[in-house]
Amino acid sequence: MERPHFIRAWRESLRSLRWRLWAALLLLVVTLLGVLIFLAAEYEEARDQTALEQDAASLVSDIRSSLVRNVQTLQSLHSVAPTADSWAFPAAELMAQHREIVRLEWRDNAQQVTAARDTPFIPELFGYLDRDQALPEVRLACDHARRLSGPAYSSSYFWPLRHGKGLELIEMCLPVARAGLPNGFLVATYSLPGLLSELTNRDLLRGRGLAFNEADGTRLALHSIVTGTRRTLTARQVLDLPGHTLILQLQSPRLLRGLFPNVLTAMVSALSLALLSVLFLLGRDIRRRQRAEMEVAKSLAFRKAMEDSLVTGLRARDMQGRITYVNPAFCDMVGLTAEQLVGTGLPAPWWPPELVDEYQQRQMVRLAGQVLPREGYESVFQRPDGTRFPVLIIEAPLIDAQGKQTGFMSAILDLTEQRRVEDLNRASQERLQATARLATMGEMASLLSHELNQPLAAISSYASGTLNLLEQPEGSGVAVADPVQADLMQAVRRIGEQAERAARVIKSVADFVRRRQQVREAVTPKSLIDAILPLLSLQAKKQGIRLQIQIAPECPSVLCDRTMVEQVLLNLARNGMQAMPLTDPSSRMSLRVLRLEVGQARLHSGLAPGGLPQKAWVAFSVTDHGLGLSEEVQAKLFTPFFTTRAEGMGLGLSLCRTVIEQHGGALTHEPNEPRGTVFRFTLPAAPVQVAPLSSGA
CATH class of the missing domain: 3.30.565.10 (Histidine kinase-like ATPase, C-terminal domain)
Incomplete structure (x- = not known):
């Protein structure tokens, strides 16, 4: 009764897993479609922004070209009207043709007004404030023009009108000459709204907003604005004039187009259906493969855990000597990765160069079918950094399921630690022998110090007695006149001193050996x-x-x-x-x-x-x-x-x-x-x- 219940539960789990896979697939398709739509929208927005930037650059180019043409027109005006009386009529005609110019002035070299003309399109432009209020900007532009020997522009300023109105104006000063000598300045006062309305392409401004801004974003003049609450795109271009810089801002509404092209949608849908069909066909094999794969996975996990836990290196080779398998212990031993080792043949990369011929001959004998020693044999391996270490190799034939030998399986033991322990034992024995010799020397030093004290004492006594015999009796009044006798007495004194010194040395050595203070x-x-x-x-x-x-x-x-x-x-x-x-x-x-x-x-x-x-x-x-x-x-x-x-x-x-x-x-x-x-x-x-x-x- 328990087994059918287990099978039923297993089938329910598979059915639940299948529905989860379908839900995941559907979510993947929807996500893919959403990503494609988002990328298409981003592409369209980037394309519209690029087109708007190009239109703004075209508008700036138009304004700059028109201002250059105006400068040329003013230069020709001065050439055809050399006097103040003859200058007024051509100036009026010029201002009637160029609405962006609100005032023309002819000033002498001292920047005093010789002749002036106001625009007929703005009545009482200077009726609210006197023209002298704008004199600082005019002087600034003319001084700059004199230094440049060409046209120069002042910074823009707001000029108030009656009834709370006003205009943003900018001065352009052009130095003129006659017969090669300075003949004053021509000052043209531009209206910034006039520049936007008269010097731009009206076809590019349909449904768009256009304005002049300062570099910090302050709006100076407005020509048109974008209506509605739709998302807008903004492009800014720099209008760099001699003496002043303006920012042209162009705005355009974001156009809402179709969600996505139909061809791409059809392609994605077809791919999604194909994917679902493939998954459906593969679903029949999942149940049969799952049990076998679980068994194989358990077997492989058990084998890998067993091989990774070994400290002995394992190496498998085919009948031609090529490596077919190595475990992590062998890779750590030779300092190479499994990818570097699998597939390599003879000579092996861990063989020392001078032993390649010897090892090659030994491997040929083993590959020829000779009986392999079960006790193994010692060898020397070399790592890529040149480090060498001794190893013990034990080999056995590798037999497949049909009983046929397909290669050799080798177990490699690193003998470095064993050799190190042997060297430590050998060094310890040598230190023990040296200690024993030092102990013997200490005993000999103690024995010699004891035995030499008596001869040294005798030498000192004989030296003292000889010196007493050689010295003259006290009170005899006879001095030592024989030089040989004096030298002999000096030598005897030295013998006694050195005997005493030898006794002190022996005593110090004895104290040193006995470790006395x-x-x-x-x-x-x-x-x-x-x-x-x-x-x-x-x-x-x-x-x-x-x-x-x-x-x-x-x-x-x-x-x-x-x-x-x-x-x-x-x-x-x-x-x-x-x-x-x-x-x-x-x-x-x-x-x-x-x-x-x-x-x-x-x-x-x-x-x-x-x-x-x-x-x-x-x-x-x-x-x-x-x-x-x-x-x-x-x-x-x-x-x-x-x-x-x-x-x-x-x-x-x-x-x-x-x-x-x-x-x-x-x-x-x-x-x-x-x-x-x-x-x-x-x-x-x-x-x-x-x-x-x-x-x-």
Whole structure:
């Protein structure tokens, strides 16, 4: 009972869907017809607007041409009427022919009226106001005409008449000459309504509105208006006159024509019926296709979700080696899109160039039908940016539904992360070995410090006893006269001092290995250099190297472990001497110099929070003129057990940097010009002890 109910509901849903499709189709046809009608109306309106713009331009051209002809007529009037008496009659005839001119004046060079004539069509034009009220516009136009040596127009102005009427007038001034000399001006007063009525084509103005406007839209003169409430089109054209600019506005009513041409309506209707027929024919197949398409869609969605979730790259190829399918993981792996990969053959775009021949031979063997190893094989792929990465490829034959092999399916695993983990394990083992060696060195250093203390103490005791035997008894009054004996006493003193210094060095190394807190004191840079100077001088003299020591004046003392810093200076200086071998053929005596410099360096400027001064530092530098350091040596310079000398242990510079960093400073190096290397390190300056001020009674 439930199945028929389900089928009935399914059919009702299909019927409802069919009606919805019909309604959507009808709405589409109606919308299409509406759009076509709208586009046709817009086209007609644009066409009417273009025609109106052309008519307005034609009217402006007519007015401009008529004004030019009027100027020529006025020039001929002056030539045929040279005197004021003879000028009046031709002027009256001219004004009778040109209704747009309401007054003609002949003015002398001082712009005084010589002769004048008013239009007979407007009685008492200047009866309400005197003509002198328009004198500023006349003078402005004539001054402009004198500068242009041609006709010039004034700005328009309103001239009131009796009974509340008035006209918008404009002055035109034309300079005239006789026998090549200025002979005054001809002033023509135009009526703007007269210009619109007399100088325009009346055929173009039927049923249209015409007016003169200012540039800001203010209406000056009106000839006709558009009647009715219909929509109007407006066109504006500029009448550019010498000295003044007017805007001609032409309006036309919007003509309402047919809704749409019948041919287009018939075409749209035929297309609509054809579309409905096609949909009706296709509707019979929808029900049979829908179920099959839903099943296929589910199957494809399941397959795609499964393939997209894989991190293993999948690649299918046909029997000719062309790629037929790749999944997103493989595309991400090789850095190419599926569109770039599908259809490509051998050689593959991800093969390294130098391995193309080897990979080509291997693929030919597989395509020839050889048995494929199930355990896979390793290879190297290359991305478009040149990055290479190792992969593991596992291939299997691709069999279709008829049991025929159509290609190969490959699963590719990226081994980059596995190789990285292996490299990390290898590096960790190397660091553990280095740590074990350092621990062994620490134990050896502790053992050596313990074993060497007794011989050093014995050396110091023997040196003290020998010195006591060589010295003269007190109170004997006998001075040491033998120079050899004096030198021997000095040598014995030096032996005792160096034995004590060696004991301090061993004690400092032992404290450093045991991580004990070292005693730091304020030491002057000069005393640090003086302590190692005898040893440096002896070695420099033996190798023929000249020492240069420069200490900046007023350099503050440093707060440090005296013995350890002396050992750092001694180690850097010895390294600098060893970097300048005697067998260097390019070395010259002028360059065999070891320079030690000490100066104050303030790493920060200003004041610290709270108003306290920033911490001051003292910079030490050791400069040699050796062969310099290569890039490979610079990368491993401070690595423990790395050395460039056969007899070296590779711990000197590493211990020096550790000592300086324990003091809060930094040990750096840089090339020296023209050759050699500069080693620099910084130590904190000792704080200045300020004595408290005693308060007086």
